Amino acid sequence: MNMTLSFGPPLLSLEEYARRTGITIDSVRNQIIKGQLPFIQHGTRGTRYINMVQLTQLCLEANTDNPHNKCSFN
Numbered sequence: 001m002n003m004t005l006s007f008g009p010p011l012l013s014l015e016e017y018a019r020r021t022g023i024t025i026d027s028v029r030n031q032i033i034k035g036q037l038p039f040i041q042h043g044t045r046g047t048r049y050i051n052m053v054q055l056t057q058l059c060l061e062a063n064t065d066n067p068h069n070k071c072s073f074n
Contacts (some may be wrong), residue, residue: 007056011040011049 014032018025028050031037038054041047 008052010051010053012052014048014050017050 012020014025014028017037018028021028028037032039032048038051038058039048040051041049
């Protein structure tokens with residue numbers, strides 16, 4: 001059996017992440033400040049981008065002992 005996984009872009013602007021998740025840009029910024037979203041920023045005052053690769057990795061490494069974090073592909 002072959003399985004193909006397709007991932008979107010590795011980086012998303014804060015605006016695009018907010019649009020895709022249905023939350024406000026202020027909520028995205030607050031999640032970044034609280035350390036809940038991984039981001040990349042070039043330079044001291046550079047534009048921030050949500051690091052979707054790292055976010056995916058964090059989700060895959062989530063505590064699978066918790067039944068709310070389990071995934072099943074049947």
